[in-house]
Structures are given as C-alpha cells and as structure tokens.
Amino acid sequence: xxQLATYHRRRQxxxxxxxxxxxxxxxxxxxxxxxxxxxxxxxxSRGTIRRPSAFSGWDNYADLIADPSFATVVGNNLLYAGVxxxxxxxxxxxxxxxxxxxxxxxxxxxxxxFTPTMLPMIAAANIWLFFYTPGLGVIDAVTGLFGLxxxxxxxxxxxxxxxxxxVTVWKEAGFFMIFYLAALQTIPPDLREAAAVEGxxxxxxxxxxxxxxxxxxxxxxxINALINSVKLIDHLFILTKGGPNNASKLVLYWxxxxxxxxxxxxxxxxxxxxxxxxxxxxxxxxxxxLDRRIHYR
Amino acid sequence: MSKPPFIRLDGVSKSWGGNRGVERVDLAIDEGEFVVLLxxxxxxxxxxxxMIAGLETPDTGxxxxxxxxxxxxxxxxxxxxxxxxxxxxxxxxxxxxxxTFGLSVRRVPRRERQDALAKAVSLTGLTxxxxxKPAALSGGQRQRVALARAIVAGHPxxxxxxxxxxxxxxxxxxxxxxxxxxxxxxxxxxVYVTHDQTxxxxxxxxxxxxxxxxxxxxxxxxxLYLHPDTAFVATFLGSPPMVLMPAESVPERLLPPGTPRDDxxxxxxxxxxxxxxxxEPAPHRHRATVRDAExxxxxxxxxxxxxxxxxxxxxxxxxxxxxxxxxxxDWAPGAATLFERATGKRLSLPPREHRHAEAGASHGGxxxxxxxxxxxxxxxxxxxxxx
Numbered sequence: 001x002x003q004l005a006t007y008h009r010r011r012q013x014x015x016x017x018x019x020x021x022x023x024x025x026x027x028x029x030x031x032x033x034x035x036x037x038x039x040x041x042x043x044x045s046r047g048t049i050r051r052p053s054a055f056s057g058w059d060n061y062a063d064l065i066a067d068p069s070f071a072t073v074v075g076n077n078l079l080y081a082g083v084x085x086x087x088x089x090x091x092x093x094x095x096x097x098x099x100x101x102x103x104x105x106x107x108x109x110x111x112x113x114f115t116p117t118m119l120p121m122i123a124a125a126n127i128w129l130f131f132y133t134p135g136l137g138v139i140d141a142v143t144g145l146f147g148l149x150x151x152x153x154x155x156x157x158x159x160x161x162x163x164x165x166x167v168t169v170w171k172e173a174g175f176f177m178i179f180y181l182a183a184l185q186t187i188p189p190d191l192r193e194a195a196a197v198e199g200x201x202x203x204x205x206x207x208x209x210x211x212x213x214x215x216x217x218x219x220x221x222x223i224n225a226l227i228n229s230v231k232l233i234d235h236l237f238i239l240t241k242g243g244p245n246n247a248s249k250l251v252l253y254w255x256x257x258x259x260x261x262x263x264x265x266x267x268x269x270x271x272x273x274x275x276x277x278x279x280x281x282x283x284x285x286x287x288x289x290l291d292r293r294i295h296y297r
Numbered sequence: 298m299s300k301p302p303f304i305r306l307d308g309v310s311k312s313w314g315g316n317r318g319v320e321r322v323d324l325a326i327d328e329g330e331f332v333v334l335l336x337x338x339x340x341x342x343x344x345x346x347x348m349i350a351g352l353e354t355p356d357t358g359x360x361x362x363x364x365x366x367x368x369x370x371x372x373x374x375x376x377x378x379x380x381x382x383x384x385x386x387x388x389x390x391x392x393x394x395x396x397t398f399g400l401s402v403r404r405v406p407r408r409e410r411q412d413a414l415a416k417a418v419s420l421t422g423l424t425x426x427x428x429x430k431p432a433a434l435s436g437g438q439r440q441r442v443a444l445a446r447a448i449v450a451g452h453p454x455x456x457x458x459x460x461x462x463x464x465x466x467x468x469x470x471x472x473x474x475x476x477x478x479x480x481x482x483x484x485x486x487x488v489y490v491t492h493d494q495t496x497x498x499x500x501x502x503x504x505x506x507x508x509x510x511x512x513x514x515x516x517x518x519x520x521l522y523l524h525p526d527t528a529f530v531a532t533f534l535g536s537p538p539m540v541l542m543p544a545e546s547v548p549e550r551l552l553p554p555g556t557p558r559d560d561x562x563x564x565x566x567x568x569x570x571x572x573x574x575x576x577e578p579a580p581h582r583h584r585a586t587v588r589d590a591e592x593x594x595x596x597x598x599x600x601x602x603x604x605x606x607x608x609x610x611x612x613x614x615x616x617x618x619x620x621x622x623x624x625x626x627d628w629a630p631g632a633a634t635l636f637e638r639a640t641g642k643r644l645s646l647p648p649r650e651h652r653h654a655e656a657g658a659s660h661g662g663x664x665x666x667x668x669x670x671x672x673x674x675x676x677x678x679x680x681x682x683x684x
Contacts (some may be wrong), residue, residue: 181528193352194385199373200401208402212389293428295389 012224031195034124035276042269053266060270069246069254076161077251081229086169088225089218091173096180097206110181117175129154132239157247160240167235173229176221183217184210215294222285231276251275301364303328303486304349304454309358311344312510321358326488326503328453331480333489333620334380335497336507337533342490343458345507349488350456351375362454377454383441389627391426393418396445406553417449421491437468444476448483450535455480455490461496462671473500492671494534498522506530524634528641531567537598537609539567542583544635546605550581553633564644565636570611575599575624582625590618601626 042060047053064070069256116124131138134152144150152161187210194204211218233253236242241251242257249257251271259268302325312318319341326332334342348360349354351372360368367375378399386395395399396417400410418424421441431439440460447455460476461469477500480487491497497504498518505515506529512525513533525531531539544552544564550567552558578584585601585608595615600622601608610626618624635644 098550188383188385190381190383190385191387193350193372194379194381194387195402196352196400197372197377197379198402200402201373204402208387208398210385213387251491273445283513 003211038269038272038276041266042273044266045114046266056266060235061274062135064267064274070251071223073086073249073251073254076119076247076249077229080165080168080250081226084172085222085225087165087169087222088176091169092221093180093214093218095173096184099177100181100184109281113174113177115174116171117178119171121232121234122169125235126168128163128170128235129206129238132163132235142217154240154248154293155244157244160244160248164235164239167239168228168232171235172225176225179221180214181215183214187213191284212295216296219294220289226282227279230279300327302326302365304488304644305350305359305361307359307361309348309355309360311341311348311353311355315448316508319322319348319355322507322510322512324505324512324515326486328486329484329501330490331477331487331502333490333491333496333497333501333503334504334505334507335501335533336513338492340491340507341510342505342507346456346458346488346490349375350377350379352585359635376453377456378447378450379528380443380447380455380457380460382459384431384439384460384463386442386446388431390430391427392423392429392431392434392442392462393455394593395431395442396449398446401449413449414452417445420482421445422447436470438466439508440464440472444479448479448485452485454486454488457487459491460489461491462493469496476500477584494536495503498534506533524643525567526567526643528567528636528643531636535569537611539569540573541565541567541636542603542608543605543638546603547583548581551583551628551630551633553630553635556635563638565638567634567636568608568628568632569599570609572628573608573610573612575610575616575628576617576627578623578625580594581625585626587620587622587624587625589620590616592616 025151032240043055043057045051045056046057049072065238095113099106099113103109119127132153133148141154151159154161189252191209191213192205195209200208208225231252233250233256236250236253238250240248242253252275253273255268255275258271304324304326305321305322308321308323310319310321310501312320322341322345324332324345334345336342344353348355349362351360351367351370351374353366361364362375362377387398390398393414397405397410397414400413405413414427416417418427421444423438423441423445424469426438431442434442440463443460447457457476461472464472472495476487479485489496489500501518503515504518504521506521508529514521514530516524521530522534525534525539528541532541542565542567543561544556545561547566549558552561556564576582583603585603587599588602588607589600591598591600592615595613597612597614597618599610599612599616599618600606601610603626608626636642637644
C-alpha cells in the first residue's frame with residue numbers, strides 16, 4: 001500500500017517537472033545562463049593575444065565607476081527615465097481620456113495617436129532627424145517664421161538629450177494610450193453618473209474614481225516605460241550616437257559601445273550586471289510595495 | 298392638494314434622433330410620496346427618471362424641485378440621491394467609503410460622516426461589513442450598500458432605477474418591503490422605476506404607467522387596476538391581463554349598463570380574468586371552448602377560445618375541466634369596461650373621487666371623444682366587485 005502511494009507521489013512529481021520543463025529550459029538557456037556568463041565575464045580582465053583573460057575580481061567595476069563617463073551616462077539615463085516615464089504616462093492618459101470621449105472623428109483621433117507606435121523606432125528617428133535638421137528642418141522652418149535663429153537641437157550638449165527625450169515620449173505615449181483606452185472602456189459609465197449625483201465634479205471623479213481604477217494599468221505601463229527607458233536605444237544610433245560629448249549617451253548604448261566599438265567585453269559585462277541589479281531591485285519594490293496599494297478587479 | 302408639488306415636470310420632452318424618447322410628460326409628485334414609473338422597456342420611464350436626476354437634460358419643458366427650476370442644474374445641486382440598477386458601487390472603495398463618498402466629496406467633517414455612516418449602516422443591516430470591498434459582497438449586500446449610500450446624506454429625494462432587477466425573486470420580495478419601510482421611516486420622496494408590475498403595485502402610493510414616451514395613466518395602484526383609462530393600461534396591468542373582446546360579439550346582457558347599443562362596431566369590451574365565471578353553454582352566455590387549464594394551487598387559469606379570439610378566466614381553487622369542452626362564460630355586466638378600439642381610450646369617464654388633479658398624462662384626463670347618450674345612468678358602470 002505504501003509503495004503504491006510512493007509510486008503515485010513520484011508520478012505526480014514527474015508530471016509537475018514535465019510541465020515546468022519547457023519554461024525552465026528556455027529561461028535557463030536564454031536568460032539565466034547569459035546572466036551568469038555575463039557576471040562571470042565581468043570578473044575577468046580583458047583578454048588579448050599577449051595577455052589572456054585572467055580573473056581580476058571587482059577590478060572592472062572599480063574601473064567603471066572611476067570612469068568619468070560613468071557618472072555622465074548614469075545621470076543621463078536617470079534624467080531620461082525621470083522625464084520620459086511620467087511624461088509618456090501623463091500624455092497617454094490625457095490622449096486616452098480624449099479619445100474615449102464622445103467626440104467627432106473619434107476613429108481618426110485614435111488612429112493619429114496610435115500611428116507613432118506602428119513605426120519602427122529607426123524610422124521614427126529618421127523622421128525626427130528631419131524635424132531637427134538645423135536650418136532646413138520642420139522645427140527651424142516654424143521658428144524661422146517668427147524670426148528666431150536656427151538651432152542645432154541634436155548637435156549641442158544642452159539640448160541633445162532633451163531632443164532624444166521628446167522623440168521617445170512621442171513614440172511611447174501612443175502605445176500606452178491603447179492600454180489606457182482599453183482600461184477606460186471597462187469602467188462602467190454608471191460610476192461617473194453615481195459620482196455626479198453624489199456631488200463629484202469632473203476633477204474629483206477623475207482623482208477619486210478614475211485614477212484609482214486605472215492604477216493596475218498605470219502600474220503595467222510604468223513597468224513597460226521603465227524597461228523601455230533602459231532598453232530602447234535604437235533612435236540614438238540615428239539621432240546622436242550618444243554625443244555630443246556623451247551628452248545624450250544612455251547606459252545600454254554605452255554598454256554596446258564598450259562591447260562592440262571598443263571591444264572591452266568585461267567592462268560592458270560589469271555595466272550590464274549593474275543595470276540588472278538596479279532593475280531587479282525595482283522589480284522587488286514593485287511586487288512588495290506597489291502591488292499592495294493597487295486595487296485589482 | 299393645497300401644497301405645491303415637491304417635484305414637478307412641465308411638458309418635458311427628450312428624444313434621440315426621433316426615437317425612444319419622452320414626449321411632453323407632465324408629472325407632479327408630492328413630498329413623501331412613493332411614485333413608481335412603470336412601463337414596458339423603451340417607454341421612457343428611465344429617461345424620465347434621469348431627467349429628474351439631472352443626468353439628462355430635457356429638450357423642452359421644465360423640471361421643478363421644491364419650487365426651484367432645476368432644469369439646467371447639475372445632479373449634485375438638486376438635493377437627491379440615486380440607486381442604480383447596477384448599484385454603481387466604486388469597486389476600489391470599501392463599503393464605508395462607498396457609503397460616505399458623497400459626504401467626503403462635499404467635505405462634511407469626519408465626525409458627522411462617521412455618525413451618518415453608523416446610522417445608514419444600521420438602517421440597512423450592513424453592520425460588520427464596513428471594511429469590505431464590493432467584490433466581497435453578495436448581490437443583496439451590494440444592493441444594501443447602494444441603498445445606504447442613497448440615504449446617508451439625508452437627501453429628501455431618492456431616485457431608484459430598477460434597483461431590484463439584479464436580485465433573485467425571494468430576496469426581491471423582502472427588499473421591496475424594506476425599501477418601503479425605510480422610505481416611510483425617513484419620509485423620503487421616492488421615484489422608482491420598474492418594469493415589474495408587482496413591484497409597482499406593491500410599493501407605490503401612485504403608479505405612473507408610461508407607454509411610448511407618454512404617460513398613459515397616473516393613479517393609485519387600485520384605481521389603475523380597477524379603472525384603467527386605456528386599453529393599454531388594462532392589458533399591461535394584471536397577470537393574466539384583462540381580456541379584450543369585440544363588444545358586438547358578446548351577448549347584450551353582458552354589456553355594461555349604459556352601453557350605446559346602436560354603435561358597438563368600434564368598441565372592445567374588457568373583463569378581468571378573475572371576474573369571469575364559467576357555466577354550461579347557454580344563449581345568454583358568451584360561448585367559448587376550453588383550450589387548456591393550468592392549476593396553480595390557489596387558483597386555476599382556464600385558457601379559452603371564443604369566436605373572436607382568446608380569453609383567460611381565473612377561477613379560485615381547483616377545477617376539473619377538459620380541453621375541448623364547450624362552456625358558457627359569464628360576468629357581472631358592471632365588471633366590464635368598454636374601450637374605443639381605434640384610440641384605445643375608455644368609453645366614458647365617470648367622475649371618480651380619488652383621481653389626482655394634475656396627475657394625468659398630457660392626454661390622460663381628456664374628455665371622452667364620444668358623449669354618452671344617457672346621462673341618467675348610474676355614474677359609473679364599473680362596480681367595485683373585483684378583489
């Protein structure tokens with residue numbers, strides 16, 4: 001009898017492992033092992049023909065942090081994230097509220113908002129490159145009408161990062177709007193009427209009913225925007241290549257540069273590990289703290 | 298009726314692209330009255346309620362509440378609360394926060410809010426559930442939360458839009474009585490929309506029966522049942538509804554006293570199923586054949602086929618009757634009502650003491666189109682013999 005029970009238990013356990021295995025294999029192959037390999041690489045010196053790679057401990061990290069570019073690039077990325085995330089969320093929400101209202105040409109408005117999302121980032125960057133072209137671009141053509149001098153938006157350190165930020169917000173807001181639009185359509189119109197009868201105006205309704213009910217969507221969008229603020233660097237290749245003087249260089253672009261332009265893979269690996277660490281901490285914060293405050297239906 | 302009405306609709310109309318609207322509705326509701334707007338779906342009852350609430354703006358006409366013209370005022374300025382069919386509870390707020398939502402929006406001090414909450418919670422029997430979210434409540438409890446939210450602010454008017462339609466039948470009956478008791482206790486003026494006539498008959502001080510965007514008749518439940526102004530009212534109320542037959546097909550003896558005998562062609566005679574009795578076929582009785590019989594416990598419904606159509610008789614107790622059996626149907630002539638077939642209006646409106654002066658529809662109280670020949674007849678031919 002006991003043998004039979006053991007047999008059944010083992011069968012169940014095997015069944016469980018079989019169910020888990022596809023995900024386990026894929027994650028190990030494409031997420032876990034590269035992470036470990038990267039970490040391993042970050043602990044070794046750069047190998048050349050004369051001097052093969054050797055274990056160097058935290059040297060790569062020390063070098064990295066000592067590099068003046070590190071502070072610039074991290075600062076750039078913090079500013080980039082700090083502006084693009086809230087800006088694209090707020091604009092997406094505003095557009096969704098507008099596109100959800102009963103307005104004429106609603107389909108056209110929604111389509112217009114969504115168009116940037118459908119473009120590949122490289123194509124969008126090329127369009128904006130034309131907008132930003134000093135003297136000839138759309139922006140200078142418009143400002144020229146008012147007699148303002150042409151500005152090299154992408155070519156000067158003070159404006160380069162902001163020009164990149166504008167492109168990112170323009171690209172992302174439409175995408176996030178779709179999520180807000182979907183969420184708004186699940187909110188019954190009765191709630192607005194009930195709030196109106198109870199004396200809540202448009203602003204009170206938005207603040208006390210609409211926004212709380214949209215919090216799950218906002219959390220989802222926030223995470224997406226956060227990920228994009230680290231991983232979305234396609235447009236940098238077209239617009240600025242991180243310049244001038246590192247003014248618009250973001251972390252991942254820097255990693256790419258170190259690994260494939262300067263062939264310093266260990267330092268790139270060290271930087272990657274740091275990025276993973278920060279993202280991991282944010283994920284923990286999200287699950288532990290934010291999720292408790294959000295009402296999921 | 299010396300006091301002016303508390304809520305008054307003056308010729309209120311609303312339409313959307315020409316259909317499914319409300320046409321020139323006049324309505325006067327007294328303070329503390331429980332008025333039910335009743336009618337089939339699409340008759341405009343909900344629209345009428347929403348115009349009182351201020352959730353819709355009428356195309357024409359005025360909405361007057363407590364003597365003030367509120368036509369253009371937002372819902373919050375009208376001093377009313379509303380219970381929605383879906384309850385419209387805020388899913389992210391607890392029961393307590395849902396109930397006090399309006400109070401906190403209006404910045405009522407916390408202390409007052411707590412007192413009002415405690416009172417509303419105990420009145421609606423929600424004690425102990427204050428911390429829950431709506432998703433963790435049963436349908437009946439959610440309904441109570443909606444009710445508590447409606448009474449917590451102490452508004453004199455409460456509008457209810459089919460508040461019981463999402464409850465099961467048993468619960469509905471209990472809540473019906475609770476709502477009525479609550480309304481009496483708090484002295485609220487309630488305007489209640491339903492398509493369920495038992496709800497209307499059971500709860501209302503006055504029923505406003507609507508059809509096609511107009512008020513067919515507005516009166517007390519018993520007056521509505523006993524003295525329907527139109528064939529629509531007669532056939533809408535009552536289950537089974539009033540039986541209508543062409544007047545000329547009926548033996549003369551069964552016509553109500555005072556019927557103009559010379560011109561029966563355009564008239565229908567209406568009899569309540571419970572006023573019909575069955576007997577052996579005879580020349581002085583209306584001839585019919587039994588089609589089917591349903592025994593319902595306290596009563597039996599007998600489905601009949603007459604020469605001109607169908608009829609239903611509602612007889613007490615249990616009957617042994619076979620399908621296909623020829624019968625004679627009979628009723629007290631005074632229990633019958635005559636309607637003009639073309640207009641659906643009741644022929645001759647005898648003066649009745651308990652009709653509300655301004656309660657009628659735009660056309661409800663109009664004079665009968667055909668003058669009765671004999672005025673020496675008893676003032677009305679519907680005797681109050683009905684149960």
